[in-house]
Amino acid sequence: MKVHNFSAGPSILPQPVFQQASQGILDLNGSGLSILEISHRSKAFIEIHEKAKSLAKELLSVPDGHQILFLAGGASSQFFMSALNCLPQNGKAAYLDTGSWSSKAIKEAKRYGQVEVIASSKESGYRHIPKDYIVPNDAVYVHFTSNNTIAGTQYKSFPECSNPLVCDMSSDILSRPVDVSRFGIIYAGAQKNMGPAGVTLVIVREDMLGKVDRDIPSMLDYQVHIKGDSMFNTPPVFPIYVSLLTMQWLKENGGVLAVAKRNEEKASILYEEIDRNGMFIPVVEKSDRSLMNVTFLLKDASHEAAFLNLCKEAGCDGVKGHRSVGGFRASIYNAMPLEGVQALVEVMQKFEEQKG
């Protein structure tokens, strides 16, 4: 049976990427060597690394003056590294709180300078994106989480201000066009739209750096990684390789603009069904609904096990909601084909017939 993987992350990647990655493990481009055994200083890997950098630059239209890094340690490391590198002890940064990941970023940044939480949707259970707030002129940056995997909210437009934006884009990077020039830092764990777990894309505008005078361990210093071209130490070779394959797939399929259109289509089919189907209710306000993580509840929560069972029978995997929200969450990242969404809609309709 075909399995449709709705997992929130690590999550579905394109099928051709699995085939190429599988082959690269047996024999990388006819070299007689596996991608898992080649040196990170080998010509073959340097080429992979360069291609991954230039493709990220191309797909995201990254302007010159922004550096592209592939680091280890996940977005969770960027929560403190962004502040460690860019927030002076006597400086102030503005943070928007839209969920669990924002909260963690806020907690980790506080040790380095003044952190002002200028808006939070915590009181609504993070079911909307705050829109009324004032960004202090003297904030060295404004930090936010562009897409919130747990509640299923997403910024449709970014904070309007002249301060540089710092953004955790882990769960919607490469899913829609973004004006990177407005961002001081973008960071994204690869394991949603970009690749497998184990590598984090960090895009840093160079003028964000060199403005703190604290002592920074080499491995935490963006400037060290820029100087070393992400090769200050042995990088996560295979996760970078699979990220390259995934970005190549994206390019072959029309790039970010084309995938954004498909993502709109997929999400609207699913949200339309949630709104139409009498058994379900949406979690998030219409204006803030995520195109990546679609959250919904049953009107009668006692049917949850029955619905999950029906999902399982249809091969729809990973639909159970996060424990803090309950209900269901269908993650429909770039690699989720339309047919996966249709399969889930069919399950919802079948469920309505059975229990409605």
Next chain:
Amino acid sequence: MKVHNFSAGPSILPQPVFQQASQGILDLNGSGLSILEISHRSKAFIEIHEKAKSLAKELLSVPDGHQILFLAGGASSQFFMSALNCLPQNGKAAYLDTGSWSSKAIKEAKRYGQVEVIASSKESGYRHIPKDYIVPNDAVYVHFTSNNTIAGTQYKSFPECSNPLVCDMSSDILSRPVDVSRFGIIYAGAQKNMGPAGVTLVIVREDMLGKVDRDIPSMLDYQVHIKGDSMFNTPPVFPIYVSLLTMQWLKENGGVLAVAKRNEEKASILYEEIDRNGMFIPVVEKSDRSLMNVTFLLKDASHEAAFLNLCKEAGCDGVKGHRSVGGFRASIYNAMPLEGVQALVEVMQKFEEQKG
């Protein structure tokens, strides 16, 4: 043509591991899902993670009271994390300097407390392991690098002292038996004997922790990772999976004692040829020669390109020495079969016939 991979790291892994990993990418144990797309909270991955932990514990005879972590960020992150977590501001740690990696560990630790370098082999170009030194009683730990990939030296016995040992075992972990009870911390980037690049094994004795009162970012705090069972954030799923496969291969092939015997045999064949063959000279003092990284020079350095060419013709890849030592380096980790070593010896003999 069969390629023999003598790369220093990332480096050769067992052929069956490549086949299993390749298959796991297409379909993990008949689940219909790729190892690259499953959630780190899925039953399948939790099982992989538990097995990897328990197999590391079994193969290394890790006593209770030592915790096993799989972290991101490489041994380079452990250079500062070990001191950050264990060296109080007013405390002292003793460090042994046996090469580039030791030096980096020393540099990174200095920001956290007093670092006393009790011995160094720098003046000999790191071509031996220092043996004459006194460990201060009040050092909270003694840090050393058990095997030095660049010069090709290896500790045959570990520092004799009652202080806890802290050791970078990146390049000889799982290659020989070690009395783990003497160690406060062992850390090892996987990409030599344990798996691919992208994950680091950290073994911490719990009484090493909780003795510093500084503020530690969550992602850098061993106690946070212990509490989260290495799942505080999304771990590097695939590198952990391949590490499990590699450890399973090791167990099936007799475990650490058996591989240590094979490693002795392989190294002695190669060193015997270096000592016998009139064209070559060894780099390292006999007593300190690494069983993992065999370094050697040509008596007449002008023949270097010719020798490397002969290596290439015979499929011997990655034999060029590190730029700081010159000459040649054959890394013969656990997964290097005897026939690979024999192939290189044949090249050395052929070279002697041609140029001798």
